[in-house]
Each structure stands twice: as C-alpha cells, then as structure tokens.
Amino acid sequence: MTTNLGEFEQLVLLTLLGLGQEAYGVTVRAQLERRGGRTVSLGTVYKTLLRLEAKGLVTAHFGEPTAERGGRRKKHYEVTAPGRRALQRSLSALRKLARGLDAAWEAP
Amino acid sequence: MRPTRWLGWLIPEAERECVLGDLDEAYGGRRSLHCLADLLSVAWALRFNRPRPVRRIPLTPRRGDFIMTTLGNDIRYALRQLGRSPGFTLLSILTLALGIGATTAMFSVVNPILLEPLPYPNPDRIVALWEREKDGSEDNTGYLTFLDIQRMATSFDGIAVTSQWQPTLQGRGDPERLNGQRVTQRYFSILGVHPALGHDFTAEENIRGRHRVTILSHGLWQRRFGGDSAIVGRSVSFDGIQYTVVGVMPKSFESLLAPGAQLWAPLGYEPSLPFACRTCHHLREVARLNPGISPERARTELDLLFSRLVAEHPTEYSGVGMYVVPLRSQVTRDVRPALLAVLGAVGFVLLIACANVSGLLLGRALQREGEFAIRGALGAGRGRVVRQLLTESILLGLVGGAAGALLAWGGIRGLVALGPASLPRLSAISIDARALGFTAALSIATGLLFGLVPALATARPDLFTALRPGGRHSGQRSRRLARAVLVVGEVGLALMLLVGAGLLMRSLGKLLAVNPGFEPKGLLTMEVQTTGARYGDNAATWAFFDRAMDAVKAVPGVEIAGWTSQLPLGGDFDRYGVQIEGKLLANPEDAPSADRYAVSADYIRAMRIPLRRGRGFTAQDGPNAPRVALINETFARLSWAGEDPIGERVQAGGPETPWRTVVGIVGDVHHVGLDETQAPQLYIPESQWLGADGAMVLAARVRGDPLALIPTVRAALQAVDPSLPILRPATMEQVVSATTQPRRFAFVLFQAFALVALLLAAAGIYGVLAGSVTERTKELGIRAALGASRNGLVSLVVRQGLGLAAAGMAVGSAGAVVLSRFLQRLLFGIGPRDPITFAAVVAVLLGVALVACWAPAWRATRVSPLEALRGE
Numbered sequence: 009m010t011t012n013l014g015e016f017e018q019l020v021l022l023t024l025l026g027l028g029q030e031a032y033g034v035t036v037r038a039q040l041e042r043r044g045g046r047t048v049s050l051g052t053v054y055k056t057l058l059r060l061e062a063k064g065l066v067t068a069h070f071g072e073p074t075a076e077r078g079g080r081r082k083k084h085y086e087v088t089a090p091g092r093r094a095l096q097r098s099l100s101a102l103r104k105l106a107r108g109l110d111a112a113w114e115a116p
Numbered sequence: 117m118r119p120t121r122w123l124g125w126l127i128p129e130a131e132r133e134c135v136l137g138d139l140d141e142a143y144g145g146r147r148s149l150h151c152l153a154d155l156l157s158v159a160w161a162l163r164f165n166r167p168r169p170v171r172r173i174p175l176t177p178r179r180g181d182f183i184m185t186t187l188g189n190d191i192r193y194a195l196r197q198l199g200r201s202p203g204f205t206l207l208s209i210l211t212l213a214l215g216i217g218a219t220t221a222m223f224s225v226v227n228p229i230l231l232e233p234l235p236y237p238n239p240d241r242i243v244a245l246w247e248r249e250k251d252g253s254e255d256n257t258g259y260l261t262f263l264d265i266q267r268m269a270t271s272f273d274g275i276a277v278t279s280q281w282q283p284t285l286q287g288r289g290d291p292e293r294l295n296g297q298r299v300t301q302r303y304f305s306i307l308g309v310h311p312a313l314g315h316d317f318t319a320e321e322n323i324r325g326r327h328r329v330t331i332l333s334h335g336l337w338q339r340r341f342g343g344d345s346a347i348v349g350r351s352v353s354f355d356g357i358q359y360t361v362v363g364v365m366p367k368s369f370e371s372l373l374a375p376g377a378q379l380w381a382p383l384g385y386e387p388s389l390p391f392a393c394r395t396c397h398h399l400r401e402v403a404r405l406n407p408g409i410s411p412e413r414a415r416t417e418l419d420l421l422f423s424r425l426v427a428e429h430p431t432e433y434s435g436v437g438m439y440v441v442p443l444r445s446q447v448t449r450d451v452r453p454a455l456l457a458v459l460g461a462v463g464f465v466l467l468i469a470c471a472n473v474s475g476l477l478l479g480r481a482l483q484r485e486g487e488f489a490i491r492g493a494l495g496a497g498r499g500r501v502v503r504q505l506l507t508e509s510i511l512l513g514l515v516g517g518a519a520g521a522l523l524a525w526g527g528i529r530g531l532v533a534l535g536p537a538s539l540p541r542l543s544a545i546s547i548d549a550r551a552l553g554f555t556a557a558l559s560i561a562t563g564l565l566f567g568l569v570p571a572l573a574t575a576r577p578d579l580f581t582a583l584r585p586g587g588r589h590s591g592q593r594s595r596r597l598a599r600a601v602l603v604v605g606e607v608g609l610a611l612m613l614l615v616g617a618g619l620l621m622r623s624l625g626k627l628l629a630v631n632p633g634f635e636p637k638g639l640l641t642m643e644v645q646t647t648g649a650r651y652g653d654n655a656a657t658w659a660f661f662d663r664a665m666d667a668v669k670a671v672p673g674v675e676i677a678g679w680t681s682q683l684p685l686g687g688d689f690d691r692y693g694v695q696i697e698g699k700l701l702a703n704p705e706d707a708p709s710a711d712r713y714a715v716s717a718d719y720i721r722a723m724r725i726p727l728r729r730g731r732g733f734t735a736q737d738g739p740n741a742p743r744v745a746l747i748n749e750t751f752a753r754l755s756w757a758g759e760d761p762i763g764e765r766v767q768a769g770g771p772e773t774p775w776r777t778v779v780g781i782v783g784d785v786h787h788v789g790l791d792e793t794q795a796p797q798l799y800i801p802e803s804q805w806l807g808a809d810g811a812m813v814l815a816a817r818v819r820g821d822p823l824a825l826i827p828t829v830r831a832a833l834q835a836v837d838p839s840l841p842i843l844r845p846a847t848m849e850q851v852v853s854a855t856t857q858p859r860r861f862a863f864v865l866f867q868a869f870a871l872v873a874l875l876l877a878a879a880g881i882y883g884v885l886a887g888s889v890t891e892r893t894k895e896l897g898i899r900a901a902l903g904a905s906r907n908g909l910v911s912l913v914v915r916q917g918l919g920l921a922a923a924g925m926a927v928g929s930a931g932a933v934v935l936s937r938f939l940q941r942l943l944f945g946i947g948p949r950d951p952i953t954f955a956a957v958v959a960v961l962l963g964v965a966l967v968a969c970w971a972p973a974w975r976a977t978r979v980s981p982l983e984a985l986r987g988e
Contacts, residue, residue: 033134033138034138034141034142038142049154049157050138050154050155050158051157051159051160051161051162052157052161054131054135054158055161058131058162070134073137076140076144077137077138077140077141078136078137080133080134080136080137080140081133081137082134082137082138083131083133
C-alpha cells in the first residue's frame with residue numbers, strides 16, 4: 009500500500025526525525041515553529057500525529073512521568089520504516105520536480 | 117484559572133494524560149490564555165474533528181457492538197427527527213416538563229414526610245402516648261399518671277413527658293422569646309439522639325432545684341452564641357433566672373415532636389407540686405417501644421394499667437384508656453390528607469401530559485407514514501421500527517424530565533412557602549439525589565408510556581396504500597381509535613381534577629363565609645409577654661397590662677382595645693372544667709370543659725363579640741369587686757337548657773377555686789378553627805382570675821389599615837417596658853386566614869393543576885379534530901361539492917368533538933364520584949358528590965370543548981371541493 013503524504017504530514021515527519029528521542033506534542037510544535045517557521049495549534053499537531061499513527065507511519069510509546077508535567081507521562085512519537093519510506097518517496101519527488109528550477113525561482 | 121485542572125475532561129481519555137502533561141510542561145502550570153486556547157484546540161481537533169481512518173467493516177458484526185451502534189444510530193436519528201420539527205419537539209418537551217416537574221416537586225415535598233425514614237434510629241419504635249377520652253378524643257397526661265405508667269408498663273424501653281417552654285432570653289441584644297421544651301431525662305435517649313457537645317440531662321438534673329440547666333439547639337447556639345465551643349458550663353439568663361448550658365444538639369437533629377424547638381431544660385417536677393396532679397393534663401408523652409412489641413400490644417397493656425388507675429382514683433380521671441400512636445402518624449396526620457390528595461392530582465396532570473404527547477406523536481406519525489413504509493419496504497421489521505420510535509419518545513421524556521427538574525427546583529420554594537405551617541420536616545424538603553433519581557425513572561417511564569401506543573399504531577403501515585401517490589392519508593382506523601381514546605382519557609382526568617378543585621374552592625368559600633363570632637376586619641393583634649423578677653407578683657403584672665393598655669389607647673387611630681389571655685384562632689387554648697352551683701358532679705373531671713379567657717374590660721367590645729343578654733365587663737370588675745363571669749350561648753344552651761343562667765354561679769379550675777356569678781351571655785366565638793363545632797366558653801375579668809396571666813394578647817380595633825398601625829402600637833408598648841418581647845404582630849384577618857392554610861394549600865395546587873389539565877385537554881380535542889379534518893379533506897370536499905351546507909359541515913366536526921368530550925366527561929364523572937371521597941377530610945360544608953360542583957365543572961368543560969372544536973370546524977367549511985378532489 010502506498011501512502012501519499014500531505015504537506016503538513018511531511019513537515020511533522022521531518023520534525024520527528026530531527027527530534028529523535030525528544031519528539032512529543034509540545035516539542036514537535038516548538039520545533040515546527042522555530043525551524044519550520046510555522047505557527048500551528050497544538051490541536052493540529054495532535055490530530056496529525058494521530059492520523060500518521062493510524063496510517064502506521066509513526067508509532068507512539070509512553071515515557072516516564074516527570075514533575076514538571078504534573079506527574080504525567082510523555083507520549084513519544086517515532087517514525088516507522090513505512091514512514092521513512094513514504095517520506096523519502098515524497099521528498100525525492102519534490103527534489104526531482106524542483107531540479108533546475110532555480111532560475112524560475114528568482115523570477116518576479 | 118488553571119485550564120488543565122478543570123477542563124481536562126474535554127480531551128478524549130486516550131490522549132488526556134499526554135496532552136495535559138504537555139500543557140503543564142509548556143506553560144509550567146501558569147495561568148495563561150494561550151494554554152486555554154491550546155487545550156481547546158486539541159479538544160476540538162480530537163473530539164469533534166477527529167481523523168477517521170478507513171475502517172474495515174467486519175462481515176459479521178459482533179453482538180454487543182451491533183446493539184450499541186444501532187442504539188447510537190437510533191439516538192442520532194431520533195435527534196435529527198426531533199430537530200426537524202422544532203415546533204412539535206418544543207411543545208412536547210414543555211408539556212412533559214410541566215407534568216414531570218410538578219410531579220417531581222410534589223415528590224420532593226412528600227418524600228421526607230411520608231416516605232423517607234424519620235431521622236432517628238429505629239424510628240418505628242418511637243410512639244406518642246395519649247389518654248383516651250370517652251368520646252374518643254386524645255388528651256395530654258398529668259405527671260402522676262406518667263409516673264405510675266412509667267413504673268408499671270413493661271412494653272417500653274423508656275417513657276418521657278414534655279411540656280412547652282417559652283423562655284425569654286435576656287441580656288444579649290433584644291429580648292427574644294424562644295420556643296423550647298421541658299423534658300424528663302430520658303427524652304433524648306428515647307429519640308435515640310445525643311448532644312454533639314456536652315452531655316444529655318442526667319437523673320440528678322431532673323430533680324427540682326437542680327433543674328436549671330439547658331441544652332441548646334445547633335441553630336440557637338450558632339445564632340445567639342456565635343457557635344462558641346466553650347459554651348458548655350457557661351451561664352445564660354432566661355426570664356431572669358440563671359441556667360447552666362450542659363449541651364448542644366447536633367446540627368442534624370430535627371425536633372419533630374416540637375417543631376421549631378430551640379432549647380430544652382429538665383421538667384423538674386415532683387409529685388407534691390400542684391401542677392403535677394393527675395388532672396393536670398398538660399404533658400405530652402413520648403416513648404420507645406421495646407424491640408418486638410407492636411403499638412397494638414403496648415396499647416392493650418396501657419389500657420389495662422389505665423383502668424387500674426381509674427379504679428384507684430375515680431374522681432381524677434375522665435379518660436377510659438390510652439392511645440399509642442407511631443411517630444410518623446403523629447407528625448404527619450395534619451398534612452397527610454392534603455399531601456396525598458395533591459400527590460394524586462399531580463399524577464393526573466402527568467397522565468394528561470402523557471396522553472397529550474401521545475396524541476402529538478400519533479399526529480406526527482401520520483406525516484411520517486411514508487417514511488415508515490419505505491423502511492418497511494426495505495426490510496425493516498416491526499420491532500425495529502417500534503424500537504426507533506421508542507428511542508425517540510424516551511429521548512423526549514428525558515429532555516422533558518431535565519427541563520422538569522429545573523422547573524421543580526424553582527417550584528419547590530413556592531410549594532414550601534405555600535405549605536401549611538404544620539408541614540413537618542420543612543428543612544428536609546429539597547431536590548436531592550433521590551428526587552433526581554425519581555425524575556429520571558419517571559422520565560423514562562413516561563417516555564415508554566406515551567410512546568408505546570403511537571409506536572404500535574404506526575409501526576406497520578399498509579405499504580401499498582401508504583406508498584401510492586395521493587394515498588398518503590390512508591387514515592388507519594387503529595390510529596384514529598387510539599387518538600380518540602387518548603382524548604376521552606384526557607377529558608376524563610381533567611374533569612376529575614376540576615371536580616377536586618371545585619370541591620375545594622366551594623369548601624374554602626363556605627369556610628371563609630363562616631362567621632367567626634367576632635369582626636376580624638380592622639383588628640390588629642400582638643402578644644406581650646411579661647418576664648423576669650419585676651413581674652414576680654400578680655399586682656405588678658396587672659399594673660403593667662393596665663399601663664400598657666393606656667399606652668395603646670393613646671395611639672392615634674386606635675378606637676378601642678382589650679387584652680385577652682387567649683386569642684381566638686390564635687393557636688393557643690386554655691380549658692378548665694366548670695362546675696355549676698346546684699348541679700355539682702361527683703367526679704369533677706366529668707364537668708364540661710370550657711375555653712377560659714381572662715380579658716380586660718373592653719375586650720368583648722373591641723372584638724365586637726355580640727352581647728346577647730345581661731351586661732359586659734366594666735372597669736369596676738376589679739380584683740376586689742364581686743367575682744363575675746360571661747358565658748357563651750353554647751354554654752348556656754348545654755348547661756342551662758330552658759333555664760336562665762344569669763345570676764347563677766360557676767366554679768372553674770377545681771373545687772378550691774372561688775365561685776363566680778354569671779352576669780351576661782355573649783355570642784359563640786370559633787376558637788380552634790372555623791370548621792370546629794362550638795364548645796362552651798367562659799370569660800373572666802383578668803384581675804379576677806386565680807393569678808395573673810404572664811402573656812396577654814392585644815386586640816385593638818383601629819381606623820384604617822391595621823397593618824399600617826402595627827409599628828406605632830408596637831412602639832407604644834415598648835415604651836412602657838422595652839425589655840419585654842412582643843410576638844406575632846398581625847391583623848386579625850391574617851390570623852383567620854392562617855387557620856385555613858392546609859385547605860388553601862390543597863386548593864391552590866388543585867386549581868393550578870386543573871387549569872393545566874383543562875388547557876391540555878382542550879389542546880387534545882383540538883389536535884384530534886384538526887387531524888381528523890386534515891385526513892377527511894377529500895371527504896369534506898366531496899360533501900361540499902354535493903351541496904352540504906356550511907352549517908352541516910360545522911355540525912359534522914363539532915358533533916365529533918363533543919362526542920369525544922361527552923364520553924370523556926362520562927368516564928371522568930364516574931371516576932370523580934369514586935375518587936372525590938379521598939378529599940372528604942379537606943371538604944367543609946359540602947359532600948364529596950356536591951351536585952353544584954359537578955354541574956359547574958361539566959358546564960366549564962363543555963364550553964372549553966366547544967371552543968376547541970371551533971377552529972377545526974371553521975377549517976372544514978373552507979375546504980374547497982376543487983382543491984380536495986384535484987388529487988384524484
């Protein structure tokens with residue numbers, strides 16, 4: 009089964025890969041904002057994470073509770089093998105299509 | 117504002133922990149609007165905008181799953197259906213809210229009084245004891261009798277006697293008269309309660325001379341002593357006497373036997389006291405039965421013991437035995453008939469509401485016939501459709517119930533305010549979990565009740581007729597019959613309620629038309645109590661009341677005024693056996709007892725009690741003048757049949773008391789209630805009685821509105837002695853009206869319920885006829901085309917409507933004849949089958965039915981033959 013990724017899904021998957029062990033709700037959003045320049049609501053982040061999980065592109069596991077979280081556990085997200093493949097496919101398509109367009113980029 | 121704390125439930129369970137954790141981490145638990153916005157965004161995204169992954173549908177549904185999803189589907193579908201016809205939905209919900217709300221409110225009133233266990237341990241074993249008089253009436257007991265019974269009886273774990281105690285609290289703020297009880301020492305342990313602070317009365321404290329101790333109620337302790345936890349052991353002054361506080365009752369303690377009691381003290385009697393005698397019937401008796409002893413068995417024993425006492429002291433008893441009354445009957449007997457009648461009435465309102473919504477549903481089913489036909493054609497079984505319809509009606513019931521609970525919550529305050537003063541356990545009346553549970557059960561039951569008939573009548577439409585174009589209104593006979601039956605039932609129930617309301621209204625009217633024996637209009641009254649060492653002797657008390665009377669008479673607007681020891685219809689009474697010279701009875705206890713009034717010279721004139729013969733009292737009838745008395749007409753008739761009582765001498769209050777000459781006869785005055793039969797009455801000049809009455813009631817006749825003069829008169833009295841409490845200021849009309857309160861309570865509610873019933877029944881008749889005119893459009897059109905006159909069409913419709921109403925009234929009349937006897941105890945001056953009431957009610961209902969017929973009949977005449985037949 010091939011899965012096509014939406015643009016925001018790509019961003020989230022990339023963020024997850026970048027964050028590694030530290031990928032969960034608020035860090036994903038912070039990273040999207042800092043590195044991706046995207047301001048999104050926490051709801052959108054969670055909704056996307058759940059959708060990716062339902063598609064089997066990411067998995068989640070609970071971490072240890074911490075005091076700063078009021079004794080609540082984190083839910084860590086990790087990109088699965090199918091997730092990596094889907095992301096690579098999307099990105100390579102983008103890369104191929106964008107190749108040689110640098111001139112057009114500059115056009116007014 | 118910590119949104120994560122109190123809005124967490126908005127996040128779906130599965131994600132709640134990590135989301136809330138995230139928020140705490142991001143915002144460090146700070147209050148922040150951003151945090152709230154984030155939380156709401158997640159809640160919205162996950163709960164309502166949730167990603168729906170493609171679901172594989174299993175070929176064979178799992179059983180539980182199937183039931184739940186269909187139920188979910190049914191509910192969703194029902195909501196859509198109800199939302200589609202907001203008019204119908206709103207009307208149904210309002211009707212149901214009215215019925216369920218009224219029923220819930222009444223249930224909340226009745227529940228703590230008649231149903232819930234009373235708030236004492238093993239309340240079934242607590243009984244009140246009474247002496248039984250020859251005529252079957254109940255009487256209080258005397259202290260010596262109590263001691264004998266307590267010594268001999270084996271049926272009881274304990275017996276106590278109590279007397280009223282109304283001490284005046286002095287020394288802290290305004291003087292205040294309190295309501296209390298003097299009790300013998302087992303009183304609280306018989307009830308099964310213990311003080312929360314301090315200790316219960318000991319045997320020692322019940323000994324005369326050591327009995328100046330008191331236990332306070334929680335309310336009094338909080339209100340007057342600021343909840344001081346060191347109160348036990350402190351000294352408090354009542355009536356100028358020092359009492360030591362030994363205990364405080366718990367907040368939860370309800371004083372059912374003496375409602376409103378705020379404090380208690382030991383009775384402190386000893387057998388030698390003059391007021392401890394066997395004939396001093398002023399003590400109330402309460403006991404706890406031994407386990408396994410029934411009230412009947414205890415009564416058998418008491419009757420035996422009592423007859424032994426009568427044999428030993430033949431001149432000191434007039435009673436013949438004793439009563440053993442379970443606590444619940446004791447505290448509820450005054451209000452029970454009214455409460456049950458009203459509860460029955462409210463049940464009728466609920467039934468009518470159900471019938472009405474049933475009718476609405478049937479009418480709607482007509483419009484949805486096509487829908488059900490299609491469902492049937494697609495293979496939906498009858499059970500499936502019935503289930504769908506019942507889901508809708510139960511949903512309606514629940515929404516109506518929720519609205520009803522709100523209504524009840526608001527209405528209950530009104531009910532309590534309207535309730536008779538004798539309503540016990542007022543504080544326990546509330547919408548609690550039990551009442552809400554009752555409402556929920558009621559809502560579901562109601563939904564089933566009103567939904568079942570339409571569901572069954574609709575579920576299997578004739579597919580062929582229903583789906584044929586133009587044949588939509590196939591007019592099933594069963595459905596029409598069902599609607600007719602509903603309307604007949606509604607009219608019948610409405611008639612019964614109207615009869616109830618009518619009977620109560622006529623009773624109230626007759627009661628208020630009773631001449632109380634005096635002129636209440638323009639009279640104001642208040643009670644003054646002398647208290648403290650300054651009023652220790654008779655002369656000081658009489659002097660005070662004389663001075664106070666002068667002060668009242670000096671108030672502009674006061675025409676004439678007098679004192680009386682007991683105010684008619686005021687709730688107090690004082691009765692003495694009266695012996696007549698030359699007709700002495702061997703057993704003085706058999707002497708007729710008369711209401712005794714110690715009055716000032718102008719009292720009879722101020723009250724406008726008519727003087728029939730002889731003379732009234734004057735200022736000359738003082739303490740040193742010859743002793744005189746006035747009697748009422750009933751006394752004259754009963755004791756001097758055919759003779760002239762004037763100049764005869766009577767003796768009131770025992771063989772050692774002085775003889776008094778009857779100088780006049782006055783009219784009868786209703787003392788206990790307007791519905792009570794007349795008793796002998798005896799008036800004595802205040803200063804000629806055996807001693808001064810410490811409390812006197814003012815009766816002042818004034819020009820203009822008595823209510824407006826109350827503050828001035830009060831101030832005048834207070835100017836004479838500001839340390840004395842002034843109680844119960846009221847106009848005499850208020851006093852009279854208060855005695856009709858239980859009937860008024862039942863009447864006002866019946867009236868409201870009957871009005872609702874009438875409206876609903878009218879709506880029901882209208883609905884059936886309107887539906888029927890719609891269904892018969894074609895027929896009416898043909899009739900019009902064939903030359904039927906307008907009058908003919910009108911009478912066709914009206915006849916149908918009146919036929920239904922008449923059938924309903926026949927059923928209702930039969931029911932009313934059977935049921936109205938349950939109102940017997942609330943009626944006055946008429947029988948439960950009062951023909952005038954029945955006739956008036958039938959006339960009213962007929963009128964309403966005619967009005968309800970009018971609009972559909974008018975519409976029938978507007979049916980255009982062309983329009984009606986176009987479909988063919």
